[in-house]
Amino acid sequence: MQTSHTNVKALTFDVFGTVVDWYSSIVIEGEKFGNTHSIDIDWAQFALKWRAGYGPAMDKVRRGELPWQNIDALHRLILDNLLAEFKIVGLSETHKDHLNRVWHRLKPWPDAVNGLARLRKRYIVATLSNGNIALLTNMAKFAGLPWDCILSAELTQHYKPDPEVYQTAAALLGLSPNEVMMVAAHPGDLRASQAVGFQTALVPRPLEYGPDNVREVTAHASDLVAGDFNELADLLGVK
Amino acid sequence: MQTSHTNVKALTFDVFGTVVDWYSSIVIEGEKFGNTHSIDIDWAQFALKWRAGYGPAMDKVRRGELPWQNIDALHRLILDNLLAEFKIVGLSETHKDHLNRVWHRLKPWPDAVNGLARLRKRYIVATLSNGNIALLTNMAKFAGLPWDCILSAELTQHYKPDPEVYQTAAALLGLSPNEVMMVAAHPGDLRASQAVGFQTALVPRPLEYGPDNVREVTAHASDLVAGDFNELADLLGVK
Numbered sequence: 001m002q003t004s005h006t007n008v009k010a011l012t013f014d015v016f017g018t019v020v021d022w023y024s025s026i027v028i029e030g031e032k033f034g035n036t037h038s039i040d041i042d043w044a045q046f047a048l049k050w051r052a053g054y055g056p057a058m059d060k061v062r063r064g065e066l067p068w069q070n071i072d073a074l075h076r077l078i079l080d081n082l083l084a085e086f087k088i089v090g091l092s093e094t095h096k097d098h099l100n101r102v103w104h105r106l107k108p109w110p111d112a113v114n115g116l117a118r119l120r121k122r123y124i125v126a127t128l129s130n131g132n133i134a135l136l137t138n139m140a141k142f143a144g145l146p147w148d149c150i151l152s153a154e155l156t157q158h159y160k161p162d163p164e165v166y167q168t169a170a171a172l173l174g175l176s177p178n179e180v181m182m183v184a185a186h187p188g189d190l191r192a193s194q195a196v197g198f199q200t201a202l203v204p205r206p207l208e209y210g211p212d213n214v215r216e217v218t219a220h221a222s223d224l225v226a227g228d229f230n231e232l233a234d235l236l237g238v239k
Numbered sequence: 240m241q242t243s244h245t246n247v248k249a250l251t252f253d254v255f256g257t258v259v260d261w262y263s264s265i266v267i268e269g270e271k272f273g274n275t276h277s278i279d280i281d282w283a284q285f286a287l288k289w290r291a292g293y294g295p296a297m298d299k300v301r302r303g304e305l306p307w308q309n310i311d312a313l314h315r316l317i318l319d320n321l322l323a324e325f326k327i328v329g330l331s332e333t334h335k336d337h338l339n340r341v342w343h344r345l346k347p348w349p350d351a352v353n354g355l356a357r358l359r360k361r362y363i364v365a366t367l368s369n370g371n372i373a374l375l376t377n378m379a380k381f382a383g384l385p386w387d388c389i390l391s392a393e394l395t396q397h398y399k400p401d402p403e404v405y406q407t408a409a410a411l412l413g414l415s416p417n418e419v420m421m422v423a424a425h426p427g428d429l430r431a432s433q434a435v436g437f438q439t440a441l442v443p444r445p446l447e448y449g450p451d452n453v454r455e456v457t458a459h460a461s462d463l464v465a466g467d468f469n470e471l472a473d474l475l476g477v478k
Contacts, residue, residue, distance in 0.1 A: 072413065124376060134413030137363060137388040149376040150388045154411070172393070174311065174373030 005181070005223065005236060008199055010173050011119055012128035012151065014184035015136065017208040019127075020106035020143065023047055024210070029102050037095065041086050044210060049085075053078035058130060058159040068157045070132035076100045103131070104138040108145060109205065115229020117146050122238045124148045128169050128182065130159050149173070161192030170198070183232065187220035199223045201232055244420070244462065244475060247438055249412050250358055251367035251390065253423035254375065256447040258366075259345035259382065262286055263449070268341050276334065280325050283449060288324075290448075292317035297369060297398040307396045309371035315339045342370070343377040347384060348444065354468020356385050361477045363387045367408050367421065369398050388412070400431030409437070422471065426459035438462045440471055
């Protein structure tokens, strides 16, 4: 297997769930926010429902039922519905906007910063997320993620898994698709990148949905499977 | 003046000439390339002519006389003409491509890496160059430039000084134009960014065209004028 990766020049990373732990980040910040604003709800349920709204909202954009809008805007659409559902009233626009931007302040998985720093020694490491450029840039600064380049579905006005997202990323990096390896916890993302010629690495994150919702990742024919980013660096022979 | 910058959240940098010293980088690498390939020409003249072809080539794209193409492609168009003019024959495609990518391997001005690292402590620091994303990403890796985000005219298929380049950069950063400060050695770039509402900082680079072509920068009504990036950090109060 090792020899097939020798032409890889860049690694592109899914971010939500693969690089950062959105579930515990939102629960922890939500509980603090709740204490400050006297909101007594189950923040774990709130986080899971917020995330659950994400795929369907993007699908509406992908199908043309909603005009193009970035993830900040889609997160806000979902948030406004959740505030009604959870009967949270009286928040100012400033507070709603601050809460919506919790997605800019997600914490990396424990291996992520060190693993990326190792991988960066040999490869270009870039985001390839449905998150918008501002969100990813702010998150990188907040979390100390050492990206060489911030790439986003936003640059194509398509959302993953549309092929345009992967094709444009390779083109912007000046590489052919098989010189790029997609790294993700989600088989659907890897399959879509494979379909346009990317190499793939699966890094399962069984705790993505929290300790009460451990997910078994469906087996997937990826080029590599690694337990975390340090193991991915090991498999690629990067010290 | 100081108070007017308190709302600045991001600094966007012109790159060729402002961050990196294209002239001496190309002369030094050209001379080595010439020794290897037995090419005895004046590499200073070669560098100056290559750069002189850049503005007119972009203007052809801006006027629609050439279809959209990125700077790697425009540099190559100009290079092919120069190889003929300097009667350089017999180079393989691999060698021509390597020479063309000298623009990915430009050296930063001596203050650039340290100054950017300081500015990055308080601001988002991003490129905003006519150079393409791959060129800027490779250059950052080569030169150790600590960008938070790589933004390029390529993302708009317009070239500076077209307003779309600046407007799109602010939008991608999730900021209003007056929350962004354009940093450049070139008044035309600053004027165009000002026209869409950016704040501006002029950092003259009198040696941009080499020690035999010292340029006086025309006075320009920028918000700040700094001798280098460390002085810019001083003026903005960043330690």
